[in-house]
Amino acid sequence: KYPMKKFLITGGAGFIGSHVVRRFVNTYPEYEIVNLDKLTYAGNLANLKDVEDKPNYRFVKADITDAAEMNALFEAEDFDAVIHLAAESHVDRSIADPTAFVMTNVIGTVNLLNAARAYWKGKYDSKRFYHVSTDEVYGALGETGMFTETTAYDPHSPYSASKASSDHFVRSYHDTYGLDVVISNCSNNYGSHHFPEKLIPLAINNIKNNQPVPVYGKGENVRDWLWVEDHARAIDVIFHKAKTGETYNIGGHNEWKNIDLINLLCRIMDEKLGRPAGTSAQLITYVTDRAGHDLRYAIDSTKLQQKLDWVPSLQFEEGLAKTVDWFLENEEWLKDVTSGNYQAYYDTQY
Ligand code: NAD
Ligand code: DAU
Known part of the structure; x- marks a missing residue:
């Protein structure tokens, strides 16, 4: 399956996406990284100034809610992998306007899955769809306990409901069509380029x-805070080492x-x-x-630490x-x- 060559990273102009793009462009000069982003209020190409001239990096302005645009892109480019981060990401905005969250987080994800299903047909063994998700899908904890990969979904905000829905769709494309998918659910990130609504x-x-x-x-x-570069490193490790269909929790024990x-x-x-x-x-x-403010989030990342040898660095x-x-x-x-x-x-x- 490896080495894969051509990556589509969605939401790469956002906070976490820009760190993932930077990591992949710099760590894997042999990979071609295509960053797809709509450049909403949260997308900012200035986040990627240091990589924009690298020969293995390219930016495409596009909207994942546009199914025809996604299909045309997959037809034109023979992607080997998708790392999907594009999303409406702020809980307070989802309380004010849930529909935008359904459109991008649910419909947008399904559009990408449909394009992968259609244009990767017959080649699923050599492709991978990595979906970046959140611990908020698990709902809220009381004073004790932690979220594990088998915690039942119980989202409370329109944001977490939309992310939970997208996770279910991603898994369903694995179970129904045999697409190679991997999901990670991460706790609160912090670090450079974080949009000041958070x-x-x-x-x-x-x-x-x-x-x-x-x-x-x-x-x-x-909240359980994790340095964003540790999240990007976890995505790198999980992308390359997880078995198909697996889920990993990522958190800072913090x-x-x-x-x-x-x-x-x-x-x-x-x-x-x-x-x-x-x-x-x-x-x-x-x-x-x-x-509907969730009281407490805490991630148990034992699986990631033990199976893939990842630990927070900072x-x-x-x-x-x-x-x-x-x-x-x-x-x-x-x-x-x-x-x-x-x-x-x-x-x-x-
Ligand atoms: P962000 O809001 O900073 O960035 C989102 C990016 O997606 C922006 O660049 C935006 O322009 C782009 N985008 C939005 N709608 C789009 C559309 N329709 N088409 C194409 N691009 C679009 O978000 P973030 O905090 O970097 O989060 C990235 C991903 O990680 C999200 O999927 C989020 O659910 C997940 N996540 C975030 C955290 C966190 O603490 N921030 C934790 C766990 C998981
Ligand atoms: O847990 C992962 C999630 O973390 C991600 O999936 C989301 O995309 C990301 O936005 C983040 O969600 P939170 O709602 O936890 O993050 P936020 O920074 O908005 O809020 C953190 C905590 O601080 C939360 O308990 C609400 C509180 N808060 C937030 C703001 C913006 C305040 O007390 N004051 C504020 O002004």
Whole structure:
């Protein structure tokens, strides 16, 4: 089956996708990487400035909800593999407008599966469809327990419902048509190029600008944070080593209550900005809770650690400090993505 040559990576201009593209372009010069992205508000080619001139990289602007466009692309290009990340990814936006999530996350995924099914016919043994998914499909945990690969699906938000649906479709194409598929479900990522609608980059941006840092409810919800480059490395390992039809959970074994995380971030920001200790924490503002807010996520990644020898590389405090450095050093990037429609969105939320 290996080496595969031509990869379609969808959503490569987004946060995690750009790290996956960068990793594959740099690690595998023998692979041809085609990055397909619609460039929604979350897609940004500036995320890939350092690889755009590499000979094994190409960008295609396209929309996965357009079935004819996907079919034409698969007909024109003999892809060996798909790594599918394109999605509407923000829970709060899904609460405001679920339909966009059904269109991209469900219909878009089915369009890609249909194109793979049709144009890879007779060659399934030499092709692979890798679907990147989330731990949110498993629902919410109480104070104890962890999500394993066999935890029953129980999504609560329109976002997680759409991702759960897409996971089911991907598995069904394996079980029904014999397509070679692999799925991974990952916990919350953080790191460079993270769009500032999500908690960590939003808080960094607001602290930097002396704006309130909104904490939903009592700040007691728990998330399991993983450095985005560790996620990209996990995708690389799973893509190359998983058996067909397998699922892997990816997580940092790194649970934080939101309020504890924000307090840690405030301490780091005070230090980096040379402000007296306690200055940034004064910006913390408790706001109305997210509707249907899942209490706690925690991933058991034992299978990935034991079978494929993957472990997270970066300790959280170090990763967070590195992330803050990146945002402070990339002021132009931050200004660009928070200009235009960003403020209008922000005003509807807070
Ligand atoms: P993101 O919102 O930063 O990026 C999504 C990308 O998809 C953007 O570049 C956007 O332009 C593109 N896109 C959206 N709709 C499209 C369409 N119709 N056609 C083509 N491209 C389209 O998202 P992210 O945080 O990088 O997440 C990437 C994937 O990883 C998603 O599938 C998400 O569900 C999954 N995931 C995210 C996290 C996380 O913590 N962010 C954790 C686990 C899994
Ligand atoms: O678990 C994986 C998921 O993590 C991914 O599938 C999603 O694509 C990704 O967006 C992320 O979802 P969350 O909802 O957990 O991430 P977010 O950064 O939006 O919120 C993290 C926590 O912080 C959550 O409990 C809600 C809270 N929050 C969020 C924002 C934006 C706040 O308290 N204040 C905020 O302003």
